[in-house]
Amino acid sequence: MGSFSYLGKSDLVIADCDVDAADLHMLLGPDYQRSEDYYSGELAILDQDKCINCGACLSVCQFDGIQSENGTFRIEAMNCEGCGYCQRVCPTNAIQMETQKVGEWYTSSSKVGSTMVHAKLGVGAENSGRLVAQVKNEARRHAKKEGKEIILIDGSPGIGCAVNSALSGADYVVFVTEPSVSGIHDLKRVTELVKGFSIRSGCIINKCDLNSQMLDELITFMADAGIEHIASIPYDETFTAAMLEGKTLVEYDKGPASQVLIKSWEKIKQFAETEGCLK
């Protein structure tokens, strides 16, 4: 992702949608021109002065959000789901729901001059899918304003709400995997998810020299599933060396892994053109 962002120069808009473990900023030198608080979800707040300890709130809460100690009731913030049921049943209006700041999102200029939209989700926060949507919408807005044809999105691992949110509206998906039992297992699950979105996809196999049997299995699976094989990269610690200097691989050196990434980027742009995503 870092290398593709670098290669794309200022012709792209970058969206870092891996909001609860956002690391891309360490490679692309964003300048944090604009910073906005992000609010989502609610938290129940209990006014003890109004509380008559009737326990109606406790009886309806499905999430252990209300706890009772020695006859006193309190909200357990970590468990509160923000549904507001307790507020509705409280006979004395002792509970209010307050919107929560769950993170921040930023618009920056990256070190190659492209606009980068990124975010930081607060620890333990919910609704990462909505913050992802916010980042993407802002990226889309900038792309339109600046006349940029490609938005490059760094997604998160898994298949949950954040991934769904990152995938929605995408024209092309690049999977990154490795030839291992876990790599194949997880790729199969996310492929099934992507099929539901009907988005064309390609795959880069990282650490391809780890296990030749797994590599064969992976390539067979990809062929059967209609996933284009973009490239294979042998295990290379230059990635880490580059990261230690805060650099993407392609700016760090011109070694074999770097060459593969440069070719991959050209392929991805070609796929996007053939698909008609680029006008």
Place this chain on the structure above:
Amino acid sequence: MKIAIASGKGGTGKTTLATSLSSHLSETQDVVLVDLDVEEPNSRLFIRGDQTHSQSICKQVPEWTGDCSLCGQCQEICNFNAVIKVGTQIMLFPELCHSCRACSELCPESALPLKPRKIGMLNQIQAGNLIFVESRLEIGEQQAVPLISQTKDYIDNHFDESYIIIYDSPPGTSCPVIEASKDADFVILVTEPTPFGLYDLKLAVEVMRKMKKDFGVVVNRDGLGNNDVLDYCDMETIPVLARISNDRRIAELYAAGELIFSTIPEFKEQLLLLERSLELSTVVDPV
């Protein structure tokens, strides 16, 4: 006694550690390994055994009876946009529903009875003396937390305090990780000695401190990057419980779905060190 294995960054080695640690401990004690990374549950790939139990896990979601006065209170009540009145219809979006039951229980005409909706499968496997439980989120389900929560309930209902429960947690720092580790007695944070590893470790530490959890760090792929992670742990007085060397043999075994500790002595050494560290915290009862 419950130990959660978590991290900030994905791919640091949680599953490698969880599967080897639980297999090793099960040689002398009663252990249950629980895979709570329900979006991508791949601990099972390393466990050889027979499936002894399987069940669907459901969440309760409202279903419209098709007949009501369309007062629209349900839409007003729902905080998650899962119930919308459109014309003469009540439309429901179960993937957005958090199962709070408010719309169903407060509907003046009882027009939204609750019905179970499958969100995943729970499987139990017997592998020698090790019991393994995993839950797999249905593809298309958006929320991991309800499945993680119900899996933990299953564990609490079936295994008493005589068992060591090890939770292989999801990556990240948001609600799934909180749910997975909130009732753990101790949390092991697995990291790698790189800038990404350190940055995400700091986020994970923030989470642990907010939850007031007892925790320690295991450095995986030690030697790969630099010493910033070790310096950070030293400065923050966070115990480093083990350091697993950056060893290609480990990666190759992992790629093939093999457990590491039985083959690589240096890895086993670190596992024994980890086990002793946990005993020093008086968390694991010495046999």
